Amino acid sequence: MRHIISILMENEAGALSRVAGLFSARGYNIESLTVAPTNDPSLSRMTLVTTGTDEILEQITKQLNKLIDVVKLQDMTEGEHIEREMMLLKVRVADTEARDEVKRLTDIFRGHIVDVTETIFTIELTGASDKLDAFIDSVDRFPILEVVRSGTIGISRGEKTLSI
Amino acid sequence: MELTGAEIFVNCLRDEGVEYVFGYPGGAVLHIYDALYKQEDVKHVLVRHEQAATHAADGYARSTGRPGVALVTSGPGATNAVTGIATAYMDSIPLIVITGQVPTSLIGNDAFQEVDSVGITRPCVKHNFLVKDVRDLAVTMKKAFYVATTGRPGPVVIDIPKDVTAERCEYHYPEKVEMRSYNPVLKGNARQIRKAVELLLSARRPMIYTGGGVILDNASQPLTELTRRLGFPITNTLMGLGAYPATDRQFVGMLGMHGTYEANLAMHNCDVLLAVGARFDDRVTGNVEKFCPMAKIIHVDVDPASISKNVKVDIPIVGSVANVLTELLEQLDAADGEVDREALDVWWKQIEEWRSMDCLKYDRSSDVIKPQYVVEKLYEVTGGDAFITSDVGQHQMWAAQYYKFDKPRRWINSGGLGTMGFGMPAAMGVQLAHPDATVACITGEGSIQMCIQELSTIRQYGLPLKIICLNNGYLGMVRQWQEFFYQGRYAMSYMESLPDFVKLAESYGAMGMHIDKPGDVEAALKEAMQVRDRAVFLNFVTDSEENVYPMIPAGAGQNEMILV
Numbered sequence: 001m002r003h004i005i006s007i008l009m010e011n012e013a014g015a016l017s018r019v020a021g022l023f024s025a026r027g028y029n030i031e032s033l034t035v036a037p038t039n040d041p042s043l044s045r046m047t048l049v050t051t052g053t054d055e056i057l058e059q060i061t062k063q064l065n066k067l068i069d070v071v072k073l074q075d076m077t078e079g080e081h082i083e084r085e086m087m088l089l090k091v092r093v094a095d096t097e098a099r100d101e102v103k104r105l106t107d108i109f110r111g112h113i114v115d116v117t118e119t120i121f122t123i124e125l126t127g128a129s130d131k132l133d134a135f136i137d138s139v140d141r142f143p144i145l146e147v148v149r150s151g152t153i154g155i156s157r158g159e160k161t162l163s164i
Numbered sequence: 165m166e167l168t169g170a171e172i173f174v175n176c177l178r179d180e181g182v183e184y185v186f187g188y189p190g191g192a193v194l195h196i197y198d199a200l201y202k203q204e205d206v207k208h209v210l211v212r213h214e215q216a217a218t219h220a221a222d223g224y225a226r227s228t229g230r231p232g233v234a235l236v237t238s239g240p241g242a243t244n245a246v247t248g249i250a251t252a253y254m255d256s257i258p259l260i261v262i263t264g265q266v267p268t269s270l271i272g273n274d275a276f277q278e279v280d281s282v283g284i285t286r287p288c289v290k291h292n293f294l295v296k297d298v299r300d301l302a303v304t305m306k307k308a309f310y311v312a313t314t315g316r317p318g319p320v321v322i323d324i325p326k327d328v329t330a331e332r333c334e335y336h337y338p339e340k341v342e343m344r345s346y347n348p349v350l351k352g353n354a355r356q357i358r359k360a361v362e363l364l365l366s367a368r369r370p371m372i373y374t375g376g377g378v379i380l381d382n383a384s385q386p387l388t389e390l391t392r393r394l395g396f397p398i399t400n401t402l403m404g405l406g407a408y409p410a411t412d413r414q415f416v417g418m419l420g421m422h423g424t425y426e427a428n429l430a431m432h433n434c435d436v437l438l439a440v441g442a443r444f445d446d447r448v449t450g451n452v453e454k455f456c457p458m459a460k461i462i463h464v465d466v467d468p469a470s471i472s473k474n475v476k477v478d479i480p481i482v483g484s485v486a487n488v489l490t491e492l493l494e495q496l497d498a499a500d501g502e503v504d505r506e507a508l509d510v511w512w513k514q515i516e517e518w519r520s521m522d523c524l525k526y527d528r529s530s531d532v533i534k535p536q537y538v539v540e541k542l543y544e545v546t547g548g549d550a551f552i553t554s555d556v557g558q559h560q561m562w563a564a565q566y567y568k569f570d571k572p573r574r575w576i577n578s579g580g581l582g583t584m585g586f587g588m589p590a591a592m593g594v595q596l597a598h599p600d601a602t603v604a605c606i607t608g609e610g611s612i613q614m615c616i617q618e619l620s621t622i623r624q625y626g627l628p629l630k631i632i633c634l635n636n637g638y639l640g641m642v643r644q645w646q647e648f649f650y651q652g653r654y655a656m657s658y659m660e661s662l663p664d665f666v667k668l669a670e671s672y673g674a675m676g677m678h679i680d681k682p683g684d685v686e687a688a689l690k691e692a693m694q695v696r697d698r699a700v701f702l703n704f705v706t707d708s709e710e711n712v713y714p715m716i717p718a719g720a721g722q723n724e725m726i727l728v
Contacts, residue, residue, distance in 0.1 A: 010345055013294070014282060025287050055472070062469035068291040068311060071345040164344065 002031070003057055004076040004083060004154045006162050007046040010069045011037055015044060018067050028052065028060055032085075032151030043071065043164070047153045049129075074162045076154040083154040087132045088114075089123045090146040091139055098142055109135045120145065128152075169298040169329040170199035173262070176305040178205040179337040182233050184224060184596055185209070186217040190237025191277060192264025195329035209596065209625060212617040214241050216589035218248020219615070222257050223590030226576045227551055228597045229382060231258040231312050238264040239277030242323075243284065247583060250288035252319040254580025255403060256380055258312040259319035261285075267327040268296055281323045290318030298331040306341045315348030316467040317380055348466060352483030352491055360438070360462045360479050361495045367436035368507035369458075369514075370396045373419065373448075376403030376579070377441015377465060377485050384408070384572045386489035387440065393496065394503055397515055399427040401442050403579040406569035411548070416515060417524075420448040421716050422561045425523035428714070428722040430515055431456055439463045441485040444474040445580070454721030464488045523714050523727055524565055533682050535559060535634040535706040538689075539566035542604060542632060545689040550602040551594045553577065555587035555611030558640035561712045563606040585614030588631060592618060595627045602693060604630040609659055609703075610639045619672035622699045629699040630692050631674075633665060636708045644711045648726075669701035680705040 009015050016035055023030050031049040038045045050060060057075070064070055076083065093099045099121070106113055106123050109131065115122035125135055129152055136147065156162070167175065173196055177185065186209045189197045200208050211217045214236040221232030232252075236245045242263040252259040263285075266275040282294050291311050293304050301324070308320040364370065372394075378387050384407045391398045391414055398408050399419040408415055417424030419431055431437070437459040442448070449455040452475055461477040463470075464485055471480040481488055526536045539562050542550070552567055553576040554560040560577055569575045576594060578586040591605040612633055622629055642657040666676030675695055679688045679702060692700040714725040 014286075017283070018286060021286055055476075059469065059473060066467070066469050068343070068346050 002049065002051050002077070004081070004152055005048045005050065005061065005064070005073060006076055006154060007048065007064060007073040008038070008071045008162060008164065009044050009046060009067075010071065011042050011044040012069055015069045016046070018069060019046060019048070019064065022063055022067065026059075026063065028056065032149075034151035034153060045162075047151065049152050071164060072162060074156070076156060079160060080157040081154050082157060083128050083152050084126055085129050085132055085152045086150040087125045087135070088148045089125065089136070089139070089144060091121055091123065092119055092143040092145055093121050094119060102139060102142060105135070105138050111135065165334070166332040167335045168195065168199070169301055169324070169331050170195035172298065172301050172333070172335045173305070173324070173329065174199045174203055174206060175335055176302055176337055177233065178203070180305070180309050182206055184593075185233045185235050186211055186220040186224075186593065187235030188214050188217055188237065188241060190241050190264060192238035192266060192326045193235060193329075195326065196235065196264070209592070210621065211589065212620050213615065214244035215247050215585065216592075216615050216618045216621065218245045218252065218259065218261060219583075219586050219589035220593035221259055221261075222248060222252045223553060223576055223593030224597045225252075225257050225259060225593075226590070227573050227594040229573065231260055231309060232593060234259065234261045236261070236263055237277065238266055238281070239279050241277075242279055242281040246285060246288065249285055249319050249321065251578050251581045251583040251586060253288045253290070255376060255578065256317050257319065258317040260308050260312055261319060261321045263321060263323045265294070265323045265325040268325045269327070271325065281321065285321045288319075289321050292321035292323065294323045295328055296325065298328050299333045301328065302335060302337050303341065306338045307343065310341050310343070311346060315346075316470075349468070349482050350466070350484040350487055352464070352481045352488035354491070356479055356481045357488065357491050357495055360481060361492060361499050362501075363436055363460055363462060363479060364394065364438060364496070365499060365501040365503060367396075368504060369433060369435045369511045370394070370438070370508070371430050371434035371436070371459070372396050372398040372438045372440070373401070373431065373442055374398065374404045374407050374440040375401040375442025378404055378407040379572045381441065381466070381485040382572070383441070383486035383489055386486055386493060390489055390493050390496070393493065395505075395508055396438075397430050397512070399423070399431065401445070401448055401579070402564055402577070404442065405564060405575045406572040409570040410568035411570055416519065418564055419722075421450070422565065422712050422714065425521050425714055425725060425727065426515055426518040428716065428725060429518050432721065432723040433514075434459050437461045439477070440489065441465060443470045446474070449474060449722075450716045450724075451719050451721050454723075456722075521727070525728070530707065531682065532707045533680065533685060533704055535562050535636065535704075535710055536566050537682060538632065538634060538685055538704050538706065539563055539606065541686050541689055542606070543567045545686065545693060546602050546604070550574070550604050551576065551591075551598060553587045553591040553594060553603070553605045555605070555607040555614075556582045556584045557608050557611060558644065558710075558712050559606050559608045559611075559634040562634070584611040587611060588622075588629070589615050589618050591629050592621060592625070592627055595629055596625070602630065604632055606632045606634065608640060609633060609635040609637065609662055609665070616668070619669065619674060619699070623673040626697065627699060628696045631699060631701045633701065633703050634706050635662070635665070635703050636706045636710065637662070638708055640710075641712070647711070648717070665701055665703040669699070674699040674701050677702045678705070679703065
């Protein structure tokens with residue numbers, strides 16, 4: 001099963017490599033990983049998407065907690081949460097018909113066209129990962145030149161927070 | 165008054181109560197060596213290879229319970245230390261390893277003797293630090309000692325660039341340090357402990373299985389008390405030997421791949437298993453699918469990640485082993501029920517039957533020296549009271565099987581990583597920590613050559629070590645596996661061109677002895693024990709084809725042992 005693990009860690013050099021090293025050394029999957037400082041500049045928040053059985057997930061969270069730089073972590077998928085990923089996608093739109101169709105699809109998916117040339121649209125889209133996948137599928141008949149995705153971030157709903 | 169980083173470093177060691185630093189100088193640590201030269205509080209022991217510095221610090225730590233300290237230079241100094249760091253990591257030994265580093269301005273430039281020490285050691289340390297500012301040095305040192313010695317202990321590396329050791333600032337060593345990201349759980353959950361007591365009292369065929377965690381947490385006393393109070397059989401892992409007196413009737417020997425028949429069968433047939441400070445290593449469990457098929461399992465460990473890692477357990481208890489054992493005893497006294505003595509008697513009868521197989525018997529009438537016999541005689545001659553280090557291989561197993569350890573911290577070996585070359589340098593650390601004790605290193609002609617250069621260190625510091633070399637001319641454990649599983653194709657396991665160990669020892673100022681008759685073993689050992697002014701190298705020519713029994717082949721269950 002897919003899990004989103006959010007990790008608060010000391011904002012120190014090498015913290016990211018400790019997490020990445022742990023995953024490669026123990027053979028765990030990383031689907032995506034994103035990290036940036038929080039409102040408290042001494043803390044970084046990392047969001048990691050991984051898959052595995054319950055036993056493997058138990059080990060992953062235990063091993064992450066064992067890293068000295070990890071302050072706190074939470075498996076978002078255990079409760080109600082909001083997840084988002086951002087994508088920038090560059091697509092070739094050769095004629096008016098293509099431009100209209102891509103514009104329409106972008107609107108349907110609540111994306112924005114953020115850069116336009118004569119034959120190219122660059123589209124910004126935010127949402128859960130499967131929504132981004134669906135958008136790629138739907139514009140797939142036009143030549144997609146480039147895709148960049150931020151990796152998933154997540155936050156739990158309501159009172160529950162991951163903070164110190 | 166402002167001090168240099170090097171002086172601050174040495175002051176930190178002094179204020180931490182460090183007695184010995186095992187090290188080797190080099191360019192990046194010259195300021196530190198200069199500061200060491202100018203003081204007398206911290207004694208430096210000069211090894212002959214950085215691997216030995218870490219093993220010696222490790223032996224010091226294992227035999228005393230205090231953290232061992234090693235100091236090496238950048239680049240090759242650091243990479244040579246990695247084997248020793250990984251050895252300590254696998255066995256959870258508190259070690260502080262300081263690696264010199266090129267000046268901060270050169271980091272990343274592929275400078276002379278530069279390696280990314282923090283990167284290289286990251287997967288085999290509990291934690292590591294790069295100190296980039298002299299003002300962070302003292303607090304980093306404090307954190308390193310704190311992290312290394314608390315919770316599940318382990319090695320910590322501090323990488324210090326040369327310019328940091330030259331810069332100056334005020335020295336203040338913090339009394340204690342708090343880290344918001346590191347707070348090991350030490351007190352066991354009372355409800356879980358109550359459930360454990362209930363399960364223990366309901367047992368009909370109980371078993372206690374304990375590992376190195378009991379020794380690391382100095383919990384032998386509560387473990388012994390609890391075991392006697394319950395009357396249950398107990399087995400120790402390779403790392404846990406000495407936690408419970410081996411000469412006691414309730415001790416059924418070591419378990420695992422080369423454990424006793426009675427220990428492994430008791431494990432296989434038990435209905436309740438109390439696991440304490442052990443980590444269900446593959447050498448213990450054999451095939452996990454067949455492990456303790458009938459047992460409900462209680463697991464006490466300070467490291468939550470060790471619980472249900474290899475074997476799913478029923479009652480996990482996270483906490484310091486000593487705390488939890490003490491609380492188990494208290495709750496046991498307060499509990500309503502009692503142990504089912506009748507069922508226990510039946511269980512013990514069964515165990516005694518297994519024990520009567522005498523699975524450790526060997527040919528005592530042989531006219532070549534049997535390696536087991538040497539260990540047995542060593543046990544007798546030393547009154548069972550020596551510190552025994554070992555290398556890795558058959559001799560290590562025979563030492564574990566035939567030397568009966570009644571006290572903790574007396575048996576010092578590389579269990580997790582299985583590092584050949586560990587034994588002799590580790591023995592140096594043990595002997596320095598216990599100058600009047602008998603310290604023997606049981607080794608083989610293969611392992612001893614991996615750190616043989618340390619005979620020079622041993623000479624320099626006048627260490628009266630007894631090196632018990634069980635020389636069978638083979639890499640014995642490799643040979644044994646090749647005999648069992650590779651139809652006797654002895655690929656590269658025969659040791660050709662061995663040195664004359666007697667002459668070699670003598671050239672290092674040690675006493676060399678060559679023993680090739682069983683009748684001479686005891687006298688030679690007795691003679692060696694009298695020597696206190698230098699080391700003795702006893703080269704025992706032993707049966708070249710002796711195997712370690714019993715044996716559970718890899719992938720088999722605990723009840724599928726090969727006996728003699």
